[in-house]
Amino acid sequence: MFDVILLATANQGKYGEFKDILTGRLTRELLFAPRVAPLEVEESGATYASNAVLKAKAWAAASGLPALSDDSGLEVGALGWRPGLFSARAALGTDFDRNAQLLSQMEGHTNRRAFFVADVALATPDWTLVCEGVCGGRITGNTSGKGGFGYDPLFVPDGFDLSFAELPTEVKNKISHRAKAVQNLLEILDSWKIL
Numbered sequence: 612m613f614d615v616i617l618l619a620t621a622n623q624g625k626y627g628e629f630k631d632i633l634t635g636r637l638t639r640e641l642l643f644a645p646r647v648a649p650l651e652v653e654e655s656g657a658t659y660a661s662n663a664v665l666k667a668k669a670w671a672a673a674s675g676l677p678a679l680s681d682d683s684g685l686e687v688g689a690l691g692w693r694p695g696l697f698s699a700r701a702a703l704g705t706d707f708d709r710n711a712q713l714l715s716q717m718e719g720h721t722n723r724r725a726f727f728v729a730d731v732a733l734a735t736p737d738w739t740l741v742c743e744g745v746c747g748g749r750i751t752g753n754t755s756g757k758g759g760f761g762y763d764p765l766f767v768p769d770g771f772d773l774s775f776a777e778l779p780t781e782v783k784n785k786i787s788h789r790a791k792a793v794q795n796l797l798e799i800l801d802s803w804k805i806l
Contacts, residue, residue, distance in 0.1 A: 612636075614638070616676065617671070619669070622760070628787070644670055652670070654682065660741045663731060666682070667680040679731060679732070682729070684697070684728055685698045685725060685766065687717070687725045688725065690716055706761055713750070713765060714753070723750045725749060726745055727766060727787065727788040729789045730744075731789065731792040733796060742793075744788045744789060744792030744794070745788055745791065746769075749769075750766065751765050759776040775787070
């Protein structure tokens with residue numbers, strides 16, 4: 612287990628999720644990158660994995676600490692698996708604006724199948740490890756719930772009748788795309804005898 616890991620994101624919602632998922636399993640303390648040092652990393656990669664690696668390596672180099680990052684997106688079948696890599700930049704403005712745009716794009720579509728995908732990267736001075744997690748579900752016809760962030764109010768995971776924004780945090784943090792990616796990461800680190 613690592614004493615400290617820096618979470619390379621400026622997204623407070625992601626920090627909260629990762630803190631719940633990781634603390635006591637991978638690290639004793641998870642630091643929120645913007646509190647450590649100002650750093651902007653352009654997400655210029657063509658995949659979730661490449662963007663996650665760019666951020667993790669840059670923050671690890673800047674801080675001297677192991678750094679964890681993710682890149683994630685919502686892939687919607689009826690929209691040709693968009694917004695995907697550009698989920699956070701699909702519409703200017705707030706989460707409300709992005710959700711409103713997605714609902715508008717989904718009008719008239721009966722295929723509501725969607726996947727949340729997350730690639731997490733852990734970078735140290737000696738190595739970088741990337742793992743992916745996928746959570747299948749469907750897009751609802753309207754937003755519901757007050758929890759989570761991003762597209763959570765529109766996404767109902769397989770096997771549930773509640774959106775990510777309605778599910779208890781402890782449930783979401785066991786079944787989400789990020790939780791699955793982290794579980795894959797932990798299994799590999801355990802096999803390497805790092806944990």
